[in-house]
Amino acid sequence: MQKDLFARIAIAQIPKILTLMDRNPHSPTYGCCDRAFWHYKILDFPSGMSQEFVWCLALAYATNCPDNPYYQQPACRDWVDAGILYAARSAHQDGSCDDYFPFERAGGAAAFSLLACIESYALLDLDNPAMLEFFARRAEWLAHHDESGRLTNHQALIVLCLERLGKLLSTSQWDRAKSRRLERILDWQSEEGWFPEYEGCDPGYHTLTIACLASIYMQRADERIKESLIAAVDFAGQFLHPDGSYGGEYTSRNTYNFFPHGFELVGKWYPDALRVNGGFLLGLERGLGPCYWDDRILGHHAWNYLLAWRDFVAERPPAAPRSRGRLWFQDAQILIDRRADSELYLALNKGGTFKLFRHGKLIASDTQFSLAVRQGNKLQNAVGHLVDRYDVEIDGERICIRGHLGWAKQTQMTTAKLIILRLAMFGFGRFFPNLIRRILQKLLIVGKKQAPYRFQRILHWQDDRLLVSDTLHAQSWNAVERVGIGCDQTSIYVVMSRTFQRGQLQPWLDLSTCARACSPAEPLRCDREL
Structure with a gap:
């Protein structure tokens, strides 16, 4: 059964x-x-x-x-x-x-x-x-x-x-x-x-x-x-x-x-x-x-x-045909576009992160630009998929999203931080656990610190083909060591995120060579047909 x-x-x-x-x-x-x-x-x-x-x-x-x-x-x-x-x-x-x-x-x-x-x-x-x-x-x-x-x-x-x-x-x-x-x-x-x-x-x-x-x-x-x-x-x-x-x-x-x-x-x-x-x-x-x-x-x-x-219900209705057309959940800032053979799930509040299905199968999962940026002795990660209020234009078959990348939340525990947290909790923290929780949420989950990289993503339907045109602007590319677009990258702490699902077998799109070829004021461009 x-x-x-x-x-x-x-x-x-x-x-x-x-x-x-x-x-x-x-x-x-x-x-x-x-x-x-x-x-x-x-x-x-x-x-x-x-x-x-x-x-x-x-x-x-x-x-x-x-x-x-x-x-x-x-x-x-x-x-x-x-x-x-x-x-x-x-x-x-x-x-x-x-x-x-x-x-x-x-x-x-x-x-x-x-x-x-x-x-x-x-x-x-x-x-x-x-x-x-x-x-x-x-x-x-x-x-x-x-x-x-x-x-x-x-x-x-x-x-x-x-x-x-x-x-x-x-x-x-x-x-x-x-x-x-x-x-x-x-x-x-x-x-x-x-x-x-x-x-x-x-x-x-x-x-x-x-x-x-x-x-x-x-x-x-x-x-x-x-x-x-x-x-x-x-x-x-x-x-x-x-x-x-x-x-x-x-x-x-x-x-x-x-x-x-x-x-x-x-x-x-x-x-x-x-x-x-x-x-x-x-x-x-x-x-x-x-x-x-x-x-x-x-x-x-x-x-x-x-x-x-x-509690499984034995008598079940037959499967209904999937509706076609565009659903724009403006409050959620998610757009779903269903066409004859394709379905697009697009997050307008996450820089245009999307999943695209064709003939019932996942063909593209995209979590926006990701940059490994050298800052002193450390590599920092600037990403385009953090929740924010982006500039969005929807005009018929064309969707445009513009905004800044943000710095990924990559704070890790160290021995010193663990000792400080323990001392804090055994001291005043036990009386104000919600304050500690709020601080950790700010560090690991909510909010976005803007990075000095501007992006534009345009998704344009031509019949049943989806054209994706990405542009990334930087004041300088000198500190950027790697650039790519991943299928499953996330950058906030959520206990039930970053689990494995078979759609994540898709390879990253490595754009590092393209970025190194750009002159200081020249934007990085990437055009794809899906």
């Missing part, structure tokens, strides 16, 4: 999850899922996000699908129990947890792992008052915690946690906090249907927000949530590529995320959602799914895939 693909992919990750978990009941870290902490001993605190893995184990225990060796295995149940107790034992007194540095009190890690613990507790019908007391402490902290940055998926996760725990404990304690956050989510949603993540629209994280809102709607039928979900699903459906892949570097957070569970839930009453999942399943069958199976993030997709298997 087609739905078994979801379970097969997720179940294949359980051995890795069990390897990441301390399964020794005599160990002081029994149940810890952060192997770097308990086994390698290269970290001085465990990541609270890792305890999210308990939900994957609980679902594997409860999922009666073909070739699932974990189904109804008592050992899996014991390990889930241990994982929840370790989440409680390793939490701060207020119920919060850390993710990247001590005393961080990370909202995302707390929400992901709490939801996993609550759902695992309910699914396995556990009975432990100490666990419930921990759930309540963490929920109380989440209810009153406001993190820096606009991350709608975190807001939706928190609402879902409070909703599920309120029902489990038969309490209305968090009703006001739920309503406040839900209003925030609905208010943040663009009229185009998408939810913001940091600096703009990321269709990948958008599907996680859909999954959370769909689960909330299953708990309480609110007409506003239903209308929001319809708009969100319709928007998401536009970013399913003709080959079944989804998202990529032209989105605000550069992710290939796709969380299918929400589409199955919405599909029970809005069949178009099932068409989106059907297209994504075809992409998985073709091997076009991204690789999200690293030590920190494999849990998100594993439990979501198992939920999609569990």
Whole structure:
């Protein structure tokens, strides 16, 4: 059956999850899922996000699908129990947890792992008052915690946690906090249907927000949530590529995320959602799914895939023909152009980063100019794909984008920086974790520092051929050592970006020789026909 693909992919990750978990009941870290902490001993605190893995184990225990060796295995149940107790034992007194540095009190890690613990507790019908007391402490902290940055998926996760725990404990304690956050989510949603993540629209994280809102709607039928979900699903459906892949570097957070569970839930009453999942399943069958199976993030997709298997809708509508024409999402600053044989996905707020498909296959992925520039003893990277307000002209078959390159965010940790961060967090930082988080976001994620290189990108349709004309101006080419255009370059820190997807096998276009041939005031030009 087609739905078994979801379970097969997720179940294949359980051995890795069990390897990441301390399964020794005599160990002081029994149940810890952060192997770097308990086994390698290269970290001085465990990541609270890792305890999210308990939900994957609980679902594997409860999922009666073909070739699932974990189904109804008592050992899996014991390990889930241990994982929840370790989440409680390793939490701060207020119920919060850390993710990247001590005393961080990370909202995302707390929400992901709490939801996993609550759902695992309910699914396995556990009975432990100490666990419930921990759930309540963490929920109380989440209810009153406001993190820096606009991350709608975190807001939706928190609402879902409070909703599920309120029902489990038969309490209305968090009703006001739920309503406040839900209003925030609905208010943040663009009229185009998408939810913001940091600096703009990321269709990948958008599907996680859909999954959370769909689960909330299953708990309480609110007409506003239903209308929001319809708009969100319709928007998401536009970013399913003709080959079944989804998202990529032209989105605000550069992710290939796709969380299918929400589409199955919405599909029970809005069949178009099932068409989106059907297209994504075809992409998985073709091997076009991204690789999200690293030590920190494999849990998100594993439990979501198992939920999609569990709630898979048997009666599905036939695939609909893909609409033709131009869609310009002006708020998201993304343009989609669908023609007889071609589809273009273009980010106007990322310097014209794009993906082009022809006859259902990816033929070009382009993440704009990238320069390696010598500055003293260091090589700095100037790039054209950072989020910014660029000068955009759209005139029929011609699209022109102009602006400046920006300096890539390439800050790395050093021994000195780690020591300073630890001292800061053990000193004043523990009292102001949001301030530290805001500083790190500025350094690693948001904002653009302009580089002294101006570009112009013109995309021009001639029948079904796309002509791309790039021009790059420099005050001097002396410091520029290498120039190229890559298929998958990103330059901000996002935990779920820079994953591998098969479309990234395309080679870079090396323009270094052309740049060296330019006189000091002469622009670099590159013309291509795609």
